[in-house]
Amino acid sequence: MSVPFYVSPEQIMKDKADFARKGIARGRSVVVAQYADGVVFVAENPSKALHKISEIYDRIGFAAVGKYNEFENLRVAGIRLADMRGYSYDRTDVTGRSLANAYAQTLGSIFTETAKPFEVEIVVAEVGADEASDQLYRLTFDGSVADEHGFVAMGGSAEAIAGALSAAWAPGQDLATSLRQAVHALGEHGTEETRELPASDLEVAILDRTRPRRAFRRIEGAELEALLA
Amino acid sequence: MTTGGSLDAPHGTTIVALCFDGGVVMAGDRRATMGNVIAQRDVQKVFEADSHSVVGIAGTAGIAVELVRLFQVELEHYEKIEGTSLSLDGKANRLSTLLRGNLGMAMQGLAVVPLFAGYDDVADRGRIFSYDVTGGRYEEHDYYAVGSGSSFARGSLKKLFHFDATAEQSVRIALEALYDAADDDSATSGPDLTRRIFPVVAVVRRDGVEMIEEDALAQAAEEMLAERMRRPGGPWAQVGGDSS
Numbered sequence: 001m002s003v004p005f006y007v008s009p010e011q012i013m014k015d016k017a018d019f020a021r022k023g024i025a026r027g028r029s030v031v032v033a034q035y036a037d038g039v040v041f042v043a044e045n046p047s048k049a050l051h052k053i054s055e056i057y058d059r060i061g062f063a064a065v066g067k068y069n070e071f072e073n074l075r076v077a078g079i080r081l082a083d084m085r086g087y088s089y090d091r092t093d094v095t096g097r098s099l100a101n102a103y104a105q106t107l108g109s110i111f112t113e114t115a116k117p118f119e120v121e122i123v124v125a126e127v128g129a130d131e132a133s134d135q136l137y138r139l140t141f142d143g144s145v146a147d148e149h150g151f152v153a154m155g156g157s158a159e160a161i162a163g164a165l166s167a168a169w170a171p172g173q174d175l176a177t178s179l180r181q182a183v184h185a186l187g188e189h190g191t192e193e194t195r196e197l198p199a200s201d202l203e204v205a206i207l208d209r210t211r212p213r214r215a216f217r218r219i220e221g222a223e224l225e226a227l228l229a
Numbered sequence: 230m231t232t233g234g235s236l237d238a239p240h241g242t243t244i245v246a247l248c249f250d251g252g253v254v255m256a257g258d259r260r261a262t263m264g265n266v267i268a269q270r271d272v273q274k275v276f277e278a279d280s281h282s283v284v285g286i287a288g289t290a291g292i293a294v295e296l297v298r299l300f301q302v303e304l305e306h307y308e309k310i311e312g313t314s315l316s317l318d319g320k321a322n323r324l325s326t327l328l329r330g331n332l333g334m335a336m337q338g339l340a341v342v343p344l345f346a347g348y349d350d351v352a353d354r355g356r357i358f359s360y361d362v363t364g365g366r367y368e369e370h371d372y373y374a375v376g377s378g379s380s381f382a383r384g385s386l387k388k389l390f391h392f393d394a395t396a397e398q399s400v401r402i403a404l405e406a407l408y409d410a411a412d413d414d415s416a417t418s419g420p421d422l423t424r425r426i427f428p429v430v431a432v433v434r435r436d437g438v439e440m441i442e443e444d445a446l447a448q449a450a451e452e453m454l455a456e457r458m459r460r461p462g463g464p465w466a467q468v469g470g471d472s473s
Contacts, residue, residue, distance in 0.1 A: 051312060054309070054312075055309050056309070076310055079306065079309045079310055080306075083302055083305070083306045083309075086302070087298070087299070087302045
């Protein structure tokens, strides 16, 4: 008769976390950065159909790295929660904080209760009336939440990219500046060799606080090229 | 308006829509009535359903407004989940289903009759859809009107509609049709100059919905009223000769 091996909870959690981290680091990186009039999302993503960036609600956007089917699941759940809440109460009652909480609960439960944790990292961003009231929440695979300011880099070589951005990013800069910094950091530190990322390899969107109601807008084609030039 | 001794609830009234070369115009008056009482003078009955379609409502106001709210959320929800908008036919069908869900209430006298219009990217033109209380969906051509003053508005539109009209002329035609409805239907309001309350008018083109600003509406309404001072029946159509 075989005796099952004893594995300590510490070891189980560590193995799961290592597994998730490895999965996330394999993918390409995403940068979310503030600029004077809102928040810009930049992903290195040649696919025009499978998005890593999405609108969630009027003033709330979403960005993710990791396994597509897993973060797509979270994205859809987030939109459903936001739309349900906004319809039941009022549009102003949908907040980035409550959404980040819901994601944290979901990711936390999946991490502890299932054999395989989600290999994802996500950002929930909300624009407020001014730069100081913008919110950036970073959520990791185990359900921990971090309240970030300025910029967030995730996936791939996130640390190197964040390092480059912390030297460059400053509050109050315009969209083109924030966008170029993000694209530059992704190109320089995304892979081993430094590359010049063309507009066609980028997925870019903004939450523009000056727009009425729905702040989210994708930036594509000629507009993106003009901003990068 | 009560049917079968059911409860009094505010009702909405006349909505008109007409196509023009490049899109579609929808306009609605601002009056809500409860029996013989005017329940509200500045109620909104024409709404942006999404970026490329509008919906107007006649019938029980409370239920109609809720129906529109749900419809708006459903269109936006689909758009966010799928990353693309529903087709115009898809939107029209969805409204049909929502309406059918209200059939029980309609049988008890709380009916809602919407009018839906939007720009069809594929057909490259504006389109109008009317509905009955059972959720039946009917595509209308050129123009249509719903609500208690609709027969008067439709008569007016029949004489004034022409497909060569510009968007601005179509807005004026819609205002004339609403005036004619208000002229003969007590539950429809005309432009209220003393309170500066004007019909809600939306123009849908390829590049999206535009809700016409109050100043532009006030000007159009004042021009219309100035002409009606001379001819209360409104514009006249030439008969015979080279009328076309």
